[in-house]
Amino acid sequence: MFTPNEPDILSRYLLKVKIGTRESQLYVSGIRGGGFELTAFEAQLFQHMLLSPIFCAAYDTILSIVDPQNQVRKRLYLMLSILETSPDHANLFLGVHGRWACIRIACVGASKYIFYLLLGSLLYGLQLSKYRLCH
Amino acid sequence: MSLIYDCIVVGSGPSGVQAAQTLVEGGMQVAMLDVGVHQDQFYQEQSPNTDFTQLRKSDQNQHLYLLGKDMESIHKDWKGQHDRLTPPLAFTKKLVEEWQTKSPNQQAFMESLAKGGLGNAWGRGAFTYSDKELKAIGLSTHRWPQFYQKIAKRIGVSGTKGIGLDLDQLMPPLLLDKNMQCLFQRYKRYSKRWKKKGLYMERTPLAVQNQPDVERLSEQYWDVDFWSLQKSAGYHPGHTLKKLLPQNNFSYLPQHYVYEFQEIGDKVKVLAKHVQSKEDKVFYCRRLVLCASVFGTARIVLNSLSQSPRKIPLLCNAFTYGVWLNTKMFGRQNSLKRSSFSQLSVYEREDEQEHFNLLNLYTYRSLLLSKLIRELPFSFRFSYQLSAIVKEMLVIGGLHLPEKAHAHNFMQLIPSKTSPLGKSLDIHYQHDAAKTKAVLARMNRAMFRWQAVPVLSRPKAIGSSKHYAGTFPFAEWPQTFQLAASGRLHFTQNIYIGDASGFRFLPAKGPTLTIMANAHRIAKEILKSQKINFGQPLKSEG
Numbered sequence: 062m063f064t065p066n067e068p069d070i071l072s073r074y075l076l077k078v079k080i081g082t083r084e085s086q087l088y089v090s091g092i093r094g095g096g097f098e099l100t101a102f103e104a105q106l107f108q109h110m111l112l113s114p115i116f117c118a119a120y121d122t123i124l125s126i127v128d129p130q131n132q133v134r135k136r137l138y139l140m141l142s143i144l145e146t147s148p149d150h151a152n153l154f155l156g157v158h159g160r161w162a163c164i165r166i167a168c169v170g171a172s173k174y175i176f177y178l179l180l181g182s183l184l185y186g187l188q189l190s191k192y193r194l195c196h
Numbered sequence: 197m198s199l200i201y202d203c204i205v206v207g208s209g210p211s212g213v214q215a216a217q218t219l220v221e222g223g224m225q226v227a228m229l230d231v232g233v234h235q236d237q238f239y240q241e242q243s244p245n246t247d248f249t250q251l252r253k254s255d256q257n258q259h260l261y262l263l264g265k266d267m268e269s270i271h272k273d274w275k276g277q278h279d280r281l282t283p284p285l286a287f288t289k290k291l292v293e294e295w296q297t298k299s300p301n302q303q304a305f306m307e308s309l310a311k312g313g314l315g316n317a318w319g320r321g322a323f324t325y326s327d328k329e330l331k332a333i334g335l336s337t338h339r340w341p342q343f344y345q346k347i348a349k350r351i352g353v354s355g356t357k358g359i360g361l362d363l364d365q366l367m368p369p370l371l372l373d374k375n376m377q378c379l380f381q382r383y384k385r386y387s388k389r390w391k392k393k394g395l396y397m398e399r400t401p402l403a404v405q406n407q408p409d410v411e412r413l414s415e416q417y418w419d420v421d422f423w424s425l426q427k428s429a430g431y432h433p434g435h436t437l438k439k440l441l442p443q444n445n446f447s448y449l450p451q452h453y454v455y456e457f458q459e460i461g462d463k464v465k466v467l468a469k470h471v472q473s474k475e476d477k478v479f480y481c482r483r484l485v486l487c488a489s490v491f492g493t494a495r496i497v498l499n500s501l502s503q504s505p506r507k508i509p510l511l512c513n514a515f516t517y518g519v520w521l522n523t524k525m526f527g528r529q530n531s532l533k534r535s536s537f538s539q540l541s542v543y544e545r546e547d548e549q550e551h552f553n554l555l556n557l558y559t560y561r562s563l564l565l566s567k568l569i570r571e572l573p574f575s576f577r578f579s580y581q582l583s584a585i586v587k588e589m590l591v592i593g594g595l596h597l598p599e600k601a602h603a604h605n606f607m608q609l610i611p612s613k614t615s616p617l618g619k620s621l622d623i624h625y626q627h628d629a630a631k632t633k634a635v636l637a638r639m640n641r642a643m644f645r646w647q648a649v650p651v652l653s654r655p656k657a658i659g660s661s662k663h664y665a666g667t668f669p670f671a672e673w674p675q676t677f678q679l680a681a682s683g684r685l686h687f688t689q690n691i692y693i694g695d696a697s698g699f700r701f702l703p704a705k706g707p708t709l710t711i712m713a714n715a716h717r718i719a720k721e722i723l724k725s726q727k728i729n730f731g732q733p734l735k736s737e738g
Contacts, residue, residue: 075576087259090269120215122575129573137576142270142566146259151252154565156587160527163585170581174574 063092064111071140074117076153078144087143094123097139099132105134112118116184122174123181201227201447203467204481206496208232208452209313210708211695211715212487213436214347218659218719219485219574220446222325224726227320228440229479231309231471232450235425238265239284243424247417248562249532261423262564273570280660281317282422288316291471294455295616302623305512305659307491311450314489316425320405320537321556321706322353323360328550330569332701334670335714336681343713351431352412353714355401359543359552360705367406368401373531375559375591376539378524382646386737394545395642400556401448403431403709411435417533419562430537454476454492454698455617456500457484458577464690474616481720481730485683487694487715490664491621494697497668497677497685498609507606508677514597516655518555518634519718520648525589536562538594544638551598554704562589571652591648595636596704601666602626613714626657663707663713665699682725683718696719 068088072080091097099107100119110120117137124131145154157163202224205216212228219226241263244251249260263269264283267321281288288310307312324344327337342362354367372380383390383397390396406429408414415429425432440446452468459465466479486493494508538556545552560568565583568590572579605625612620632655640650671678674686679698685691694715696707 075580087675091270094266096271104410118575118577121577125573125575125579130274134576135270138274138411138566138570139270141265141576141580142263142267142564142570143259145564145566146262148253148256148258154584155249155252156529157584158529158588163527166581167585170578174578177575 063089064108067111067136069138070111070114070117071137072144074114074121075137075141076144076150077114078150078153080144080147081149084143084147088140090140091143092136095135097132102189103132103195105192106185106188107136109184115180118173118177119181119184121181122177123185126178127185199480199495200463201225201479201481202726203227203483203485204229204464204479205485205694206230207313207465207486207488207695208311208433208437208448209308209487209489210315210318210433210712211614212313213433213440214350214712214713215485215487215694215719216299216440216446217350217436218716220440220725223445223736224723227446227447227449227479227481229449229452229454229466229468230311231291231453232448233287233309234311234450235284235287236701238425239287243284243426244418244420245424245427246424247532248419249422264729268594273567276324282636284423285316285425288312288314302625302659303625304657305625306662307489307565309453311437312433315708316429317662318403318432318708319556319706319712320403320421320430321541322348322351322401322708322709323705324362325357325703325705325710326362326550327354328699329703329705330710332551332703333710334681334698334700335526339717340713343717344455344709346716347709347712350436352405352407353709354404354406354407354415356399357716358398359396360398360541360554361401370402370404370406370535370537370539371417371531371533372539373559374528375530375558375588376521378522379557379591379646380441380540380650388416390642396543396545398541398543400541401537402537404535404537405429405431411438411572416487416533417535419534421536422562428538449479454488454496456496456586458500459633459689459691462689469616481690482693483690483726485692485694485715485718485722486697489695490667490697493665493693493695494607495609495619495621497691497693499617501677501688502609504678505608507608508667508722509601509669510605510623510625511599511664511699512602512605512625512659513599513661513663513702513704514632514658515661516595516632518593518636518639518653519587519651520591520593520640520643521589521651522648523589524590524647528588530559530561530588534559534561542593542639542642544635546598552704553598553639555639555694555735556593556594556596558592559589560592591643593639593643595632595639596661596663596706597627597632597635598704599615599643599702601669601700605690621661627658629655663696663702665696665707668693668697669700670698682721683714684721692718692722 542555
């Protein structure tokens with residue numbers, strides 16, 4: 062399963078950046094290379110996730126706790142690795158310097174993490190119930 | 197009759213090439229039998245040729261070698277595979293699964309059929325063993341400084357004299373980056389007190405050239421050592437093999453998987469399978485030197501001499517890695533000039549025998565940040581933010597523990613339906629997990645005093661240290677499946693073992709330099725037994 066806006070949404074969630082055709086093509090060829098197949102439940106989650114980067118954050122947060130080896134997260138990992146090996150985005154991976162910048166990023170990141178954890182638990186619970194009803 | 201070589205060396209790893217060089221210099225007609233999987237042409241051409249940070253900002257094709265041409269590193273990371281090989285070095289493990297030399301449940305025990313063997317994946321730690329350690333291994337200390345010095349001259353060793361390295365005429369140590377400088381300074385401030393407690397911090401001795409020579413670059417601090425064999429100043433066996441190839445009395449015979457030998461009178465018949473055609477090939481020699489790594493050598497010896505499954509001992513260092521945050525580096529940028537190899541080593545004296553536990557320390561740059569993000573238990577976005585903050589503070593440590601032989605650690609060659617040879621090695625191994633935990637706790641306490649906060653530790657799968665030994669230990673009195681001091685297998689006339697199979701004890705310090713020095717020593721023994729003088733080559737029989 063592959064949707065054309067997938068690389069764009071995932072990169073907007075991961076780094077808040079817009080990607081070019083190079084990254085998009087690499088992502089597509091990575092997925093087509095195999096090893097990223099989704100189960101029915103994973104596909105349902107993934108479809109919902111692609112509605113918005115906020116949903117991506119919520120599902121990724123909850124999945125990192127309940128099922129870190131989920132194939133949905135493997136797709137996110139693929140996108141993250143592609144972004145890291147792109148010269149346009151390499152700077153974002155070379156470390157943050159400055160004490161106040163570090164403190165600010167950590168505090169904002171942690172508070173958002175808690176918010177997404179709560180949202181993710183709610184959405185994941187709903188999706189799980191929906192899946193159980195249908196199957 | 198086919199050509200009879202004076203000596204056949206099996207394997208092209210660190211021990212094989214050093215034994216071959218000594219024999220070739222001694223005038224013997226030497227053949228090296230090796231499977232010899234070589235690095236993909238593709239990765240050779242894609243080798244990064246500039247500073248790691250620079251190439252990250254400019255190279256449009258970096259994904260080809262950082263992630264692999266088929267994104268293989270993504271799949272490997274996701275499965276949490278043990279080998280830690282980057283895509284350009286993955287050839288080190290190629291074909292091993294196809295030949296099914298070990299039971300599938302023990303894949304963390306790494307074997308290599310590559311040209312250069314496990315030497316391609318070597319962290320370049322070049323430690324010397326103390327007299328007590330050499331005695332515990334079963335080696336006489338006589339002339340060992342000379343053997344070490346000889347190998348150090350051949351491969352180029354940089355470092356400072358101390359517990360880890362006791363050699364003269366060394367190249368100066370590599371530069372320390374800021375992160376490691378902070379740690380080292382904090383240790384040095386109270387070094388006397390730490391030494392009283394049995395803790396020593398030293399520069400890690402490395403087989404890395406710090407001065408250029410004709411064939412090799414000096415260290416450029418490009419930090420691409422784990423991505424490129426060509427652009428690294430670190431030694432690997434390919435360097436010696438390259439020197440040997442033009443010699444008239446040396447033949448390199450790749451694509452041969454040796455599986456058996458037979459002694460016929462004063463000659464040795466060596467049986468091998470051609471890797472592609474699977475045809476049987478026969479070679480003859482006067483002396484056979486097995487340097488096929490501990491597993492390769494065990495497979496050949498057991499297949500040749502043992503009719504029924506026989507248990508042989510095995511040694512392997514316990515290996516755990518830990519992650520610390522150097523608080524002094526918070527918000528600071530680390531030096532740009534860095535090497536990928538270990539920069540500092542912490543030795544902890546274990547007992548009166550002067551056996552040490554060893555913690556090798558690295559900083560984190562030449563690996564992708566996504567590998568670290570993958571390890572954290574948070575969402576990718578939050579993990580990315582945290583990793584970017586702590587990246588320059590990270591201190592990664594590999595903890596190795598010394599290992600003695602235990603009855604419950606052994607392997608045997610058993611019939612196997614999946615192996616093309618019909619037999620594979622079945623390994624049984626356990627470590628003392630409580631001991632590892634206790635040593636790590638002590639190291640954590642010391643690191644904390646040096647203002648490095650412990651954040652994570654993971655015991656790695658058994659076998660992932662890649663340090664193996666002890667399968668055919670040195671024995672003073674002749675016993676089957678044991679070695680004489682000369683490296684000759686007892687109850688054989690002309691079979692020598694040049695790798696770590698003879699070590700009765702495995703110190704925590706990386707064994708590679710000692711393995712090479714021992715192979716050189718054994719080659720000298722062979723030359724002595726043949727009464728060959730330098731410059732008087734033997735004529736081979738046709």
